[in-house]
Amino acid sequence: MSYVPNTTAEQQAMLRAVGVETIEDLLTATSIPEQVRLKHPLALPPALPEPNLKRLMLGISEKNADLDHYLSFLGAGSYDHILPSVVPHLYKRAEFVTSYTPYQPEISQGMLQAIYEFQTMICQITNMDTANASLYDGSTAVVEAALLAIGTATNGEVLVSRALDPQYRATLRTYAWARGFTLRELELEQGVTSLAALESALTPETKAVIIQHPNFFGNLEEVRAIEQLVHRTNALYVIAITEPASLGVLAAPGDYGADIVAGEGQSLGSPLGYGGPALGLFATKQNFVRRMPGRLVGKTIDDRGQEGYVLTLQTREQHIKRERATSNICTNQALLALATTVYLAALGKQGFRELGEQCLRKAHYASERISAIPGFTMLFNRPFFDEFAVSAPLPAEQLNAELRERAIIGGYDLSREYPEFENAMLFAVTEAHTREDIDSLVAALEDIVGSAE
Amino acid sequence: MSYVPNTTAEQQAMLRAVGVETIEDLLTATSIPEQVRLKHPLALPPALPEPNLKRLMLGISEKNADLDHYLSFLGAGSYDHILPSVVPHLYKRAEFVTSYTPYQPEISQGMLQAIYEFQTMICQITNMDTANASLYDGSTAVVEAALLAIGTATNGEVLVSRALDPQYRATLRTYAWARGFTLRELELEQGVTSLAALESALTPETKAVIIQHPNFFGNLEEVRAIEQLVHRTNALYVIAITEPASLGVLAAPGDYGADIVAGEGQSLGSPLGYGGPALGLFATKQNFVRRMPGRLVGKTIDDRGQEGYVLTLQTREQHIKRERATSNICTNQALLALATTVYLAALGKQGFRELGEQCLRKAHYASERISAIPGFTMLFNRPFFDEFAVSAPLPAEQLNAELRERAIIGGYDLSREYPEFENAMLFAVTEAHTREDIDSLVAALEDIVGSAE
Amino acid sequence: MSTEQLIFEKGAPGRRAATLPELDIPLRPLESLLPADHLRAEPAPLPEVSEIEIVRHFTHLSQRNFGVDMGFYPLGSCTMKYNPKLNEDMAALPGFARVHPLEHESLTQGAIQLLFELEQYLAEISGMKRITLQPAAGAHGEITGLMLIKAYHEHRGEGHRNIVLIPDGAHGTNPASAALAGYKTVELRSDARGGVDVHHLEEVLAAHEGNIAALMMTNPNTLGLFDEHIVEIAERVHRAGGQLYYDGANANAIMGITRPGDMGFDVVHFNLHKTCSTPHGGGGPGAGPVGVAEHLVSFLPGPLPAYDAESDTYYWAENDPLSIGRVRANCGNFLVLVRAYTYIRFNGPDGLRHVSESAILNANYVMRALQDAYDLPFDRACMHEFVFSANRQKRNDVHALDIAKRLLDFGVHPPTIYFPLIVPEALMIEPTETETRETLDEFIGMMRQIARESIDEPEKVRQAPYTTVVGRLDQTLAARKPDLRWAGSAVSQPASPIPSRVR
Amino acid sequence: MSTEQLIFEKGAPGRRAATLPELDIPLRPLESLLPADHLRAEPAPLPEVSEIEIVRHFTHLSQRNFGVDMGFYPLGSCTMKYNPKLNEDMAALPGFARVHPLEHESLTQGAIQLLFELEQYLAEISGMKRITLQPAAGAHGEITGLMLIKAYHEHRGEGHRNIVLIPDGAHGTNPASAALAGYKTVELRSDARGGVDVHHLEEVLAAHEGNIAALMMTNPNTLGLFDEHIVEIAERVHRAGGQLYYDGANANAIMGITRPGDMGFDVVHFNLHKTCSTPHGGGGPGAGPVGVAEHLVSFLPGPLPAYDAESDTYYWAENDPLSIGRVRANCGNFLVLVRAYTYIRFNGPDGLRHVSESAILNANYVMRALQDAYDLPFDRACMHEFVFSANRQKRNDVHALDIAKRLLDFGVHPPTIYFPLIVPEALMIEPTETETRETLDEFIGMMRQIARESIDEPEKVRQAPYTTVVGRLDQTLAARKPDLRWAGSAVSQPASPIPSRVR
Ligand SMILES: Cc1ncc(COP(=O)(O)O)c(C=O)c1O
């Protein structure tokens, strides 16, 4: 019941080689002060051998509703997409999984090249110039964007749309307080950032404007009009993306003048995993490369004249620059970046476009079907991608409870974070939903509302 | 929706390179007679993309009762043991899985060495001198043993205990008829092969005596007494093993004079898989090496003086000897042999012993608990390993139906193949069962019998 | 990386990896449970290694092995195509992998349904009436098929038919299976076009009149050529009272294009591990289902899966009284069959046809691109594979074996060599449909380079390979002094006095 | 194998691997769904490759990567121990991997239970009161912890405290995190025994009286040494009004032996990807939970998992009004936490202690065996790792870097080099507990050989490695002309006029 290979006899011999008799002697030799030595065993459950533990874990896992057995229309920042079998088979190869950050490039070319490919793909889908090797998640990627914009300024202001994911805003607030910058929220109009609010909020102190697109309600923002306003000032235009599948069909941030793209990559090849590990995406225009947070892989030449890959521009990073680093990040989400690389290769140029189109079409089909149910209307009248808000005839909580009885996980209850939207639900529909799936949601809603009358 | 990579455009170019315009032209060039060309598409269900197919397959699979969710006491030739996680992680590595028979040893040293290790381990657990690289399954391994014994004889007789797995006997009958040798069954006495029956059946024509140990009823045969009788003649003593976990604690066939061990290796590291793929084990004394069926891996030296492994003694095999080969086998069960190698390494010397002991102990605990239920008695009064036959107060079919309602898969209904044993069930209990498992079986049986009164 | 110790040479006394649950029942001495003479005296001298040692050992071994996932594998007759990962995932589902074969039918509706449907699909692909899914591999299918033929003849009172005809190009399992079924084999010559020599067939049929049990054929044959006279051949064999057996190892060439049933075959075996892309696993497991025409259905081994429409349930039908019985325990290599089912459903009818057509195209493409560099003994459009001869290279004392070994240095798996036996210095090349044009072009380049080297630097080819972890291995030594198991110090002596390892 | 093309350089127009289901709803023009200016003009120029090409590409890349499963990885500070396969299987269970973070509590009882229990386990191991599981890695834990300290001071009206003390041996993330939290850092000198120089500490405390926010410490520190004065240090910092932050990256040395909570620390972060053996995945994901003493609990980011005994249900408790809020979306790197939970349950209390003790033993064993060959700047019994200096080798112009590169030829991963910064030519060696004695002995042999080579054939060491797929790479070139993405022909020009690739 241990992953320690050496037997007691071997450890005894090793202790003798070290010059002590017992482990206790060795611990004494390390000078841990007696008064802080733990005097009793840790109060933890006793060890479980592998088979017993597997049973236990299977039991715990089956207390959760998994999407193989529940039909779900939850999105709101995490999205269920079709995961081709080939993806986990490749990224889970032990050579990748059990390696550390590629500090020794000669024996890490595999991971390094994969990340170089990842950086390229993120540039390709966002049309930005450079992307880093990943950050923790979407929310912290947005924080890093704000920090990049703030730079060394001792004060500064960041404007953020209220249609940015509430969890991201909460995270931003925490960091803004700690790092010391002002965060102001931009009001909404008909489910998107109010241009008027933006215009009046912009000041010379504004370092960044953060807009989620598609936004938390699934609506498309007026990204080009916003760009015009933002770039009248020196503020950086930060586009936050929580559903990068949208880039299959939507104009890319690079096309409409974004300075930074910060987002969540879970959608592209990683499991939902109850929200983590996630994958922070970060891409910028060329001129911000040396202010980038996080790792960067670059191509170079070896002493035999061959091409190869290395971690580069490390002088931005904490292990060199310490308190003057561009960010404190060290461990990132490399394996998920690899998963995304394999996933995007598997979908490819055509498949990624189709992904976007199918999400778009299916969500629109669902929105039409749902809003045709008596009592249901679209909350906004806005272009959207694969998520849309609906005004329901009953509280979302009640509807969702009834749906659960039918093994359906309904939409996100918007009133949780936006009290102004009572009885409002946010439905996400992706290529993973079949028509039958959508129709059975519709039927269930009809049924629930019908019997509630 | 295809694993064919080349696009239509590429195929067009390739057709031109070949000198034809269309695939049709190429097919015509191959001279397939027009009259046998298929004139309509195959009547098969239309193609399903991966995600749809996954849903379909998950649905089909969940119509089966899997042992993660059902408590099972079925054995009768296939056994559920604890499978350490490490085992599939290693044997499923693509370098093994996607390789062919190691005909090119220079790039197949991994598989070849693993099989050499497998052969060694099979010798270690059976105490035989040589083992081959695997056969199809236990039943055909027993057939091969009979065929080895028969050799080139135009007639010959093989004696087989009636306590050999009924499916194995059925298989033997088929082959005996086809190859042309006589198969006679030995009657039982108190659940083991009758020594008297054996003694009187042995003749100078007897080429082999096949005894399963532990036998189909789980009982231990009088293997040493039988050996005495068999080796008074020239017959080969063949021990059939369906539950090799028994070798952890039982005397090995090599210890009691077996000439051939033929058995089923599923128990050692392979999933139940509804019965297949299985793993035929075959081990003999040294003097039968050149008459062995199947592949053999040997150690040798390369032209640089390094040790290496090759397929050897291939002159026994069909691709060289054709109609004079020792067997017709070509593809075998290599990947399962690898799984067994990893499994036996993972258990190791101590673990394999413990495996045997735990099966033995838990089965005895279960037998005592069950035979203490009013109406239940042990069918035989014999030493057994991890399986035992019980005489029940109700027909096994009825009991099993009631158990199924409780998500328990009961014992094997012996009356199916042994009409003389009415209301008799064969229970298998292994290290994978906890005391709680066994106790809940007992409680269920008590409950069923109680409420039937 | 250049050698890897045996697992037995690793570890230390007392080390272990997997742990069992602690015994949760009262502990009693073993001797109270079993008589002493049944107990093992010494534990088997298995390795004593920790989990990390096992992981590294088998990871290292995997690094010393080449599979389709690593590169081109044009091993003729073996159909080493890409093995979809999807299939692996489906076979690993607990509802397939964790099911006991003797579970009640009511608990295995999914498994029986899958087998029932798979049987139908294979019947349709082959044009046969029914299929048994029991056989574990091609050769197992062959013996099964021959037994069906035997049972048929016996049933008709023609049990004396004892001759099986086999073309000289046939795979070794064909004659071996025939012998195992108690038949005599007679070899048929090939004609100049690579097919069965029909004149020779007539002579043989006449010479063994009344005793012909069957003709076993592969079509396309092992030259990769479709036998143009198949209809005529079938007709003649049938007229002589014989049955036609189809070795379906080459079925990757014919799906949706032509069917053995339509060609006149009575029995067909599949190699699902070839045609349906289930991985070969370093030598197995495979699956070799056997299909038969109507008149042979009663003889099939059983049970066969069945469906009752009324109750909408699947079940195992009882054997026909004429059934030959079983050819193995349980229903077959089920998890391989799951993969094959997945593969067929994924491709659908058009997809399967596309597979075969593409396999044919790829083979012809490579053949035509190289035919000026290597001898092509039968210059015809091939099906999914073709056979070169290294006769030309042999003049420089470069043999098929040398070419194969040299290919190793280019990072591909060599073709099958010295088979079929009728082509001297045979190089049997099967690119399969899952290879890209670029890969084929690269291979063509390698083969051209080796052809050039065979002229310019034949010694270089003869000494190959250079880049592999071991060089050419001494096969003669291996066979002369068989060393088939490790017998190092940790092994206790076997009970028998015969030395366990001759060295 | 010596180069692998980029995935973008493979494939051909129109090729693809994964296929989506066919659209099963009425097809309408995109333009009818979205305004044209929202639509993408050109599809992203992603690769166009088939499944087999993807498989071979990433399989080849994996073959160009070294992981723990392949060999010894004594990378100091990183705790590259064996990653149990069990943990991977548990994290892949659909009931963990296929669960949406916003599912209703009634549908995620298992997940909340697991997190609730994991929190308790980590609290027990560290001796802290409560734990947040949100942080995604160690550095994320650091900033979280520092924010907690900041909130605490502010809450007490001492928001002016702006100094964080950091020993000179500290990991770079410590000062970086402090800066990010808006603090000024002051470096503490180490003393001759490798611990914090208590006199210097006193000076600094005095100099910044009233402004000390915290001291961040790693203990055992980055020299692998336990700070003997920890109790005194804690006492002094507390007296100065500062909080004690424990960087738990080295917690692999202390489980069951000593606890930061007992040493006087107020905040602790874990690196579960080190201590709890979740794999590093080539650089992540990790998990960096943060534990706090009672007085800091209210400030924790939330929500925190909770349990209601009456209804036997788990739920997410609402945040305390004093909470700093969130430090990321959702509950943390859940699937990493599942692995850590599995690891802790597998080991139990005795097992965890055995882990730490064995890690300490292995480190001392290697240190003592090599201390005659390499300089040992602090000659004390170490904890789970230790630091040599290659000062002696440097005299022959052989640097720590050269030694690292030479080790590559022996098939092991080199130690961490040039860290901690206070040891010149540092070689930081952390064997971990999961290595066998044989592996340690082999490593000792390699290090001795390199020490000899450094004298006898220094050039050989300087030119290493010889056996890797690439040689030493030009870092200067990489940084001077950053080439951070492929911009080959298939890439459409970025909209911005700035060239996307400087070459
Ligand atoms: C033409 C032919 N027939 C029969 C077989 C035998 O098939 P298996 O190896 O599955 O027994 C093979 C396989 O190599 C073959 O190529």
Ligand SMILES: Cc1ncc(COP(=O)(O)O)c(C=O)c1O
């Ligand atoms: C001592 C120390 N502190 C902090 C960290 C940062 O942890 P992470 O990489 O998880 O952010 C590390 C990891 O390298 C470390 O070794």
